[in-house]
Amino acid sequence: MRGGEFASKKILELAFYSIVILFFLLLIFFPTLYIAFRGCPGSEGLCLPSIYLTDEMKSALFNSFSIAFIVVILDIIFGIPVAWFIARDKSKAKVYLNFLVDMPLIVPTAALGFSTALFWGAEGMSLITKGFWMIIAVHTAFTYPYIVRTISAAIEEVDINYEIASRTLGASPLTAFRTITLPLFKSGLLIAGLLAFTRSLSETGATMMAVGAGRFFTATAPVQTLIYKNNGDISSAISLSVILIATSTLLLTIIRYLAYRLKVPIGKVYPSIEKSTGSLTLYKNIIAFLFFAAAVLIPSFYFLKFTSSNPSNLADIIKSIVISFSIALIATFLNLIFGVGMAILIGRNKYGAGPLFDFLTDAVMVMPTVALGLSLAMFWKVFQISEFIVLAMVHIGISYPYIVKPVAASIKALDTNIEDAARVLGAKPLVVFRTITLPLITPSIMAGAIMAFMRSLSETGATLAASKTFKTIPVLIVDLVNINKYGDAAFASAVLLVVSFFAIFLLRRK
Amino acid sequence: MPNIRVVNVSKFFGNIKAIENINLEIRDGEYVVLLGPSGCGKTTLLKIIAGIWEPTGGKVYIDDNDVTNLPPEERNIGFVFQNYALFPHLNVFDNTIYGPVVRGKDAEESRRNAREILHLVRLAARHDAYPSELSGGMQQRLAVARALTTGSSLLFLDEPLSALDAKIGAELRGEMRRMIKDLKLTAVHVTHNQEEAMEVADKIVVMRRGRIEQVGSPEEIYSSPANLFVAHFLGDANFMEASISDGGRGSKMKLLNGEIDMPKTEPGAYVAVVRPEKIEIGHSGFEGTVRNFRFLGGISYTEVEIGNEVVISRFPSGKSYRLGEKVCIFFRLEDVKLFKYPAEGLKEALRVD
Numbered sequence: 107m108r109g110g111e112f113a114s115k116k117i118l119e120l121a122f123y124s125i126v127i128l129f130f131l132l133l134i135f136f137p138t139l140y141i142a143f144r145g146c147p148g149s150e151g152l153c154l155p156s157i158y159l160t161d162e163m164k165s166a167l168f169n170s171f172s173i174a175f176i177v178v179i180l181d182i183i184f185g186i187p188v189a190w191f192i193a194r195d196k197s198k199a200k201v202y203l204n205f206l207v208d209m210p211l212i213v214p215t216a217a218l219g220f221s222t223a224l225f226w227g228a229e230g231m232s233l234i235t236k237g238f239w240m241i242i243a244v245h246t247a248f249t250y251p252y253i254v255r256t257i258s259a260a261i262e263e264v265d266i267n268y269e270i271a272s273r274t275l276g277a278s279p280l281t282a283f284r285t286i287t288l289p290l291f292k293s294g295l296l297i298a299g300l301l302a303f304t305r306s307l308s309e310t311g312a313t314m315m316a317v318g319a320g321r322f323f324t325a326t327a328p329v330q331t332l333i334y335k336n337n338g339d340i341s342s343a344i345s346l347s348v349i350l351i352a353t354s355t356l357l358l359t360i361i362r363y364l365a366y367r368l369k370v371p372i373g374k375v376y377p378s379i380e381k382s383t384g385s386l387t388l389y390k391n392i393i394a395f396l397f398f399a400a401a402v403l404i405p406s407f408y409f410l411k412f413t414s415s416n417p418s419n420l421a422d423i424i425k426s427i428v429i430s431f432s433i434a435l436i437a438t439f440l441n442l443i444f445g446v447g448m449a450i451l452i453g454r455n456k457y458g459a460g461p462l463f464d465f466l467t468d469a470v471m472v473m474p475t476v477a478l479g480l481s482l483a484m485f486w487k488v489f490q491i492s493e494f495i496v497l498a499m500v501h502i503g504i505s506y507p508y509i510v511k512p513v514a515a516s517i518k519a520l521d522t523n524i525e526d527a528a529r530v531l532g533a534k535p536l537v538v539f540r541t542i543t544l545p546l547i548t549p550s551i552m553a554g555a556i557m558a559f560m561r562s563l564s565e566t567g568a569t570l571a572a573s574k575t576f577k578t579i580p581v582l583i584v585d586l587v588n589i590n591k592y593g594d595a596a597f598a599s600a601v602l603l604v605v606s607f608f609a610i611f612l613l614r615r616k
Numbered sequence: 617m618p619n620i621r622v623v624n625v626s627k628f629f630g631n632i633k634a635i636e637n638i639n640l641e642i643r644d645g646e647y648v649v650l651l652g653p654s655g656c657g658k659t660t661l662l663k664i665i666a667g668i669w670e671p672t673g674g675k676v677y678i679d680d681n682d683v684t685n686l687p688p689e690e691r692n693i694g695f696v697f698q699n700y701a702l703f704p705h706l707n708v709f710d711n712t713i714y715g716p717v718v719r720g721k722d723a724e725e726s727r728r729n730a731r732e733i734l735h736l737v738r739l740a741a742r743h744d745a746y747p748s749e750l751s752g753g754m755q756q757r758l759a760v761a762r763a764l765t766t767g768s769s770l771l772f773l774d775e776p777l778s779a780l781d782a783k784i785g786a787e788l789r790g791e792m793r794r795m796i797k798d799l800k801l802t803a804v805h806v807t808h809n810q811e812e813a814m815e816v817a818d819k820i821v822v823m824r825r826g827r828i829e830q831v832g833s834p835e836e837i838y839s840s841p842a843n844l845f846v847a848h849f850l851g852d853a854n855f856m857e858a859s860i861s862d863g864g865r866g867s868k869m870k871l872l873n874g875e876i877d878m879p880k881t882e883p884g885a886y887v888a889v890v891r892p893e894k895i896e897i898g899h900s901g902f903e904g905t906v907r908n909f910r911f912l913g914g915i916s917y918t919e920v921e922i923g924n925e926v927v928i929s930r931f932p933s934g935k936s937y938r939l940g941e942k943v944c945i946f947f948r949l950e951d952v953k954l955f956k957y958p959a960e961g962l963k964e965a966l967r968v969d
Contacts, residue, residue: 267699271697271701272703272718274666274667274668274688275714275715275718275766276715276718277689277718278689281718282718286703289705376720
């Protein structure tokens with residue numbers, strides 16, 4: 107009898123995870139790869155595309171990769187001191203700084219790009235003209251919070267006693283950092299770098315704000331892809347997308363491999379030199395905090411200065427906000443149901459499939475969203491469904507990893523003894539999940555939901571790649587800026603900012 | 617020659633006073649144990665001496681130099697952490713040689729030195745293993761080895777044995793003391809385990825609630841505790857309420873269900889402290905009933921109920937007693953330590969938290 111019950115529970119469990127896996131594979135993963143099999147623009151049949159690389163594509167790819175590289179280096183140099191402070195400081199200042207670092211995250215990237223471009227450009231400081239360096243300034247502003255978040259979490263995981271032990275053995279603070287802390291959180295650092303790199307590589311909305319009108323046609327790879335698509339050159343758009351998907355997956359594979367194998371050389375130590383840098387600590391911190399304030403925080407909110415009090419496109423703005431929020435809510439809601447299931451599967455390594463799906467989720471996350479949006483849109487349009495649903499499916503695809511990743515991590519960190527204790531006290535598995543596991547992972551589910559919601563809300567590239575008729579709010583902002591209606595664009599950005607602030611506030615409170 | 621002086625040291629965490637006005641002197645070559653219940657401030661004091669924490673007030677001197685504001689890397693010390701803090705990404709040998717490397721010492725000489733120390737702690741064969749591959753006892757020995765490579769003659773140990781199984785811990789503490797004495801080091805060791813303290817220390821510093829209660833050799837502290845708390849925390853003791861009154865040429869002490877004549881003492885309420893091994897069971901003395909008897913191997917243990925108090929006797933095994941058996945207990949007056957009955961009550965005076 108008992109054996110029979112066990113068996114039927116196993117079947118139920120298997121059925122549940124099968125649905126979770128099918129949801130991911132059929133509705134998210136395979137559609138993202140669909141583009142690689144849509145080689146024949148004329149027909150809807152499957153065939154491998156001919157991949158080619160024109161000079162124009164090469165220069166777009168070169169721009170994208172060099173921008174992403176410089177941005178990551180800037181982020182890491184100026185991000186580590188701030189991340190360090192957040193992770194190790196014990197005072198109240200930490201709470202405020204934490205909040206300030208999170209602030210730019212609630213500004214949708216298109217608005218943030220618009221704002222940063224205004225700040226550095228002719229309307230503000232007049233220090234940077236639109237183009238290559240403006241794109242770097244814009245990308246730095248929106249990737250910096252991601253880097254600081256991830257690095258400070260990684261530093262916090264390193265037991266502070268290792269540093270103290272190193273100090274008692276005679277290491278100066280810098281030596282202790284270089285030989286002990288850095289090797290212990292290097293995988294966190296690499297992952298943070300990868301995240302920022304791929305976010306920079308894939309960002310479209312913010313980039314469009316920073317490329318000058320004249321240089322629009324040799325912009326970054328995602329922008330170039332959109333140009334091809336808008337000009338009807340579908341085979342070039344597919345070519346560039348496939349290259350972007352392939353390189354981002356390759357990059358992910360390399361970084362994941364290096365994260366656990368790369369050794370930080372510590373053989374050589376220069377005690378007197380490293381000790382003498384102790385006096386520089388203060389300057390280093392001041393410079394990092396100034397960078398954060400001047401290059402990230404202030405530019406992010408500079409647009410508020412331009413907000414028009416009497417926008418001429420009010421009806422369009424309201425319509426776009428309704429579209430944006432409906433789609434973000436649908437995507438977040440569906441992902442909560444199926445994404446948390448996937449997170450449990452990864453976190454608990456069910457059927458030994460954890461690492462595989464972890465990697466596949468990462469692969470979706472690092473894919474440039476324009477390529478992803480193009481692929482998903484092509485896939486769903488085959489079924490002749492309404493464009494609104496196509497757009498929703500695209501947003502489910504891009505925001506899915508942002509729920510799975512944090513929830514899986516917190517499930518992995520959960521002590522399984524707690525669940526066993528509940529079982530021994532007489533709770534059935536579902537009751538254990540409802541009364542023990544779920545309450546413990548709720549904070550990470552909330553965090554994941556906020557991230558997914560914000561990603562959907564601020565996505566420009568994938569939206570442009572998927573739909574022409576439905577203008578989400580970031581798309582509208584891009585349009586308004588292109589016709590030089592800065593006041594209206596600032597107004598739309600401000601409305602989006604206020605509404606997302608309240609949405610997050612409500613989510614956090616629960 | 618290291619000689620540590622702690623002068624008026626205090627440490628506050630917000631409103632909480634972890635330690636207050638501590639004065640302590642540690643001589644060259646001494647093995648000193650800071651002993652006390654958890655939260656008494658012993659680890660705080662150790663970390664302040666080592667330079668890991670800065671005191672809120674007061675001064676720390678090593679070799680008569682004021683080191684109060686010196687960071688730990690400039691104090692030239694060895695420190696063994698409670699959970700060892702072995703660097704997980706370095707193997708046994710690289711952990712051991714870390715100190716000399718970051719101090720820029722001569723590579724060949726420090727390698728030789730590290731190998732010698734690993735021999736000393738019986739880890740030479742495991743030089744390429746990672747900390748996670750070692751047993752608890754090996755990890756502990758590696759932590760000591762790593763602390764020794766600094767070449768310092770000052771070694772600080774923060775609960776170095778608390779993470780080990782009782783049996784292994786008991787074995788290692790003898791070994792550790794021998795090694796520290798052989799190397800002529802000055803050691804400051806923190807523990808809450810009084811047996812461990814008795815076994816390793818030349819000098820014990822008993823702490824409670826951020827203050828020092830008594831400093832002395834294990835024998836001194838055991839045989840003449842400064843107060844009720846020290847008597848209670850170090851070894852077992854019977855605490856009996858007593859009252860002393862004038863009685864002609866001497867004094868009379870009411871105790872349990874009897875009265876004893878004693879030399880002239882100030883009258884009043886007292887607590888009489890007698891160690892269990894000083895209480896004998898026989899045919900004369902205070903009459904009582906056996907409430908519990910346990911055979912513990914080499915020694916046996918009997919609880920005798922007298923009125924509403926219970927007296928514990930411990931003696932070399934041999935005799936046994938039945939529950940409910942009527943017996944008499946007695947002890948010599950010179951084995952009784954008298955303390956004024958505490959104003960805060962006996963329970964409060966003995967509380968360990």
